[in-house]
Amino acid sequence: MPETRLPAPTWFWSATRMDRQAVLAAFDEQIRRHPEPDTPDGHVEHDDTMIRRVSVGDGWTGVTWCDLDHVSADAVIAAQISRFAELSRPWEWKHYSYDQPPDLPDRLLAAGFTPQPAEALLVAEIADLTLDVPPPPGVELLPVVDKHGVEAVVSVHDEVFGGDYSALGRTLLAGLARQPGSAAAVVAVAGRRPIAAGRLEFHPGTDFASLWGGGTLPAWRGRGVFRSLVAHRATLASARGFRYLQVDASKDSRPILQRLGFVELATTTPFTHPGGAR
Secondary structure: OOOOOOOOOOOOOOOOOOOOOHHHHHHHHHHHHHOOOOOOOOEEEEEOOEEEEEOOOOOOOOOEEEEOOOOOHHHHHHHHHHHOOOOOOEEEEEEEEEOOOOOHHHHHHHHHOEEEOOOEEEEHEEEEEHOOOOOOOOOEEEEEEEEEHHHHHHHHHHHHHHHOHHHHHHHHHHHHHHHOOEEEEEEEOOOEEEHHHHHHEOOOOOOEEEEEEEEEHHHOOOOHHHHHHHHHHHHHHHHHOOEEEEEEOOOOOOHHHHOOOEEEEEEEEEEOOOOOOO
């Protein structure tokens, strides 16, 4: 059967004007090279060719940026394994498709890392997004402001993505408690039941806010709930003065976000290491 092409919806925006290389360079400099710890007691470590984020408890720990060559790569990888062995916990090497050397993924595999599904690094300029996107009839968007709201986010994540997201809930609650808050979240409810949720992280001192965890229960997909969650969070980021929204998009959310105006700048693959062995 031939592919049927539907007319572009009214919320479609052509993102051809974005200077992709300039925005990618800004993302690399502001977010990857200057990360903020996930937790108040976490910290960032800088080497000549490597930047690591080390968190305590539930926070994210791993390599955020590297600048390697084919001569030094294996030795630097071994040094990171040795460094993180001191923490006795799993950690992650956040690899981007433009990282060097080109065979870095193969070297990580040989060193004992496990690749997770690749995601698309998408960015949109908030001023070019449609922010007035109400949810469908019968659905209400509720800002997450307390533990009850965080529990709703966790329940949606558990059901949509599978697994136990209680640790994420604790991290989100800590982010909401900071002044000013470093995170925000929204839950879509139908009646009293949470049916979708999404998170937003603010990166102070940068042009970027980032979207995480947008997910909708299967029975409510295709009705515009996801788009309303994106617009709601984009409005929050705009109010805080951020220029760009960034998201690591799965294969499911990528086409929706691209129709909304997000542009693909690269791909990113989390390589996980179990930790422990030097």
